[in-house]
Amino acid sequence: MKLFLAAITAIILCSAAQAAETIAPGAVWPDGHGQHIQAHGGGITKIGDTYYWFGEDRARDNERGLRCVSCYSSTDLAHWTHRHQVVKLADPENLGRGWILERPKVFYNAATKKFVMYAHIDNGRYNFAGVAVLVCDTVDGDYQYLKSFRPLGHESRDIGQFIDDDGTAYLIFEARPSGFRITKLSDDYLTVEKEICLVPEHLEGGALVHYDGLYYVIGSELTGWNANPNKYATAKSLAGPWSEFKDIAPPEKNTYGSQSTMLLKVAGTKTTSVIFMGDIWKPATQWDSRYLWMPLEIGGGKMSLPAPHEWTLDTATGEATIKK
Numbered sequence: 124m125k126l127f128l129a130a131i132t133a134i135i136l137c138s139a140a141q142a143a144e145t146i147a148p149g150a151v152w153p154d155g156h157g158q159h160i161q162a163h164g165g166g167i168t169k170i171g172d173t174y175y176w177f178g179e180d181r182a183r184d185n186e187r188g189l190r191c192v193s194c195y196s197s198t199d200l201a202h203w204t205h206r207h208q209v210v211k212l213a214d215p216e217n218l219g220r221g222w223i224l225e226r227p228k229v230f231y232n233a234a235t236k237k238f239v240m241y242a243h244i245d246n247g248r249y250n251f252a253g254v255a256v257l258v259c260d261t262v263d264g265d266y267q268y269l270k271s272f273r274p275l276g277h278e279s280r281d282i283g284q285f286i287d288d289d290g291t292a293y294l295i296f297e298a299r300p301s302g303f304r305i306t307k308l309s310d311d312y313l314t315v316e317k318e319i320c321l322v323p324e325h326l327e328g329g330a331l332v333h334y335d336g337l338y339y340v341i342g343s344e345l346t347g348w349n350a351n352p353n354k355y356a357t358a359k360s361l362a363g364p365w366s367e368f369k370d371i372a373p374p375e376k377n378t379y380g381s382q383s384t385m386l387l388k389v390a391g392t393k394t395t396s397v398i399f400m401g402d403i404w405k406p407a408t409q410w411d412s413r414y415l416w417m418p419l420e421i422g423g424g425k426m427s428l429p430a431p432h433e434w435t436l437d438t439a440t441g442e443a444t445i446k447k
């Protein structure tokens with residue numbers, strides 16, 4: 124009997140461990156305390172073997188008037204530990220009720236040893252159109268608000284983060300009325316230093332990845348919280364020329380109800396996977412907004428988002444497997 128119970132326990136533990144590596148797009152995604160992850164419009168910063176996921180914390184019990192960002196950590200990208208609510212900010216620019224702090228992204232500057240957060244800061248009418256910069260000495264400490272500005276004088280709404288393979292840090296932003304700008308940060312990351320490219324396409328939720336010698340840029344159309352067909356283009360250099368934009372999925376699927384926020388490259392011992400990180404927004408119940416993360420089919424200048432399905436990831440080998 125004892126042996127039998129031990130065997131059953133082993134089977135249960137084993138399947139729990141397996142299930143743990145599974146990523147289920149669109150489902151409630153509990154953290155280590157069983158709370159749905161609050162990291163919307165987020166981004167990932169990798170330090171050593173640990174991934175830190177930062178995003179908008181839209182929990183229902185956050186104090187009204189404050190805008191919050193939470194940080195989670197993981198080594199397998201499936202199990203996430205809530206580290207800290209790293210931002211709890213009260214309207215630093217007097218933007219009024221309904222001010223917003225969205226799409227936070229954290230860059231680690233090895234020279235200054237500072238963690239530098241960029242976010243979209245705006246008023247409720249979205250016409251302030253700037254970036255906020257916050258800094259911290261530790262990855263998951265209390266980020267201090269430094270300033271806000273319009274990068275290189277341009278309107279900036281949705282922002283995205285890109286670190287190239289050589290470590291150079293870029294900020295990308297939707298810059299009405301011209302399009303979408305790829306810019307390089309200054310050496311200390313505290314400001315935007317120069318423009319690398321203006322892509323004359325109206326893209327939000329912008330993200331970039333450098334894969335097999337090509338840059339792939341992705342973004343969504345400008346339809347607010349409503350999903351639309353996200354598109355991608357490729358170039359040999361960030362400065363372009365960029366190819367024409369193509370759909371990442373059948374357009375009638377509207378990116379399976381999601382909007383891009385980041386492309387995450389997981390380079391392992393066997394292969395390199397690129398993960399589409401998207402948000403499934405629920406505007407009336409934002410705390411319940413979901414995530415759509417799926418491994419992309421990518422290569423040879425093509426990128427395609429498979430229909431959402433449970434999948435597993437081995438961050439050591441880089442292998443992503445969509446379950447049958």
Ligand code: GAL
Pocket residue numbers: 164225226281327328345346347348382
């Ligand atoms: C979306 C944007 C979101 C949020 C929303 C507000 O287009 O991607 O981050 O700003 O609009 O309507």
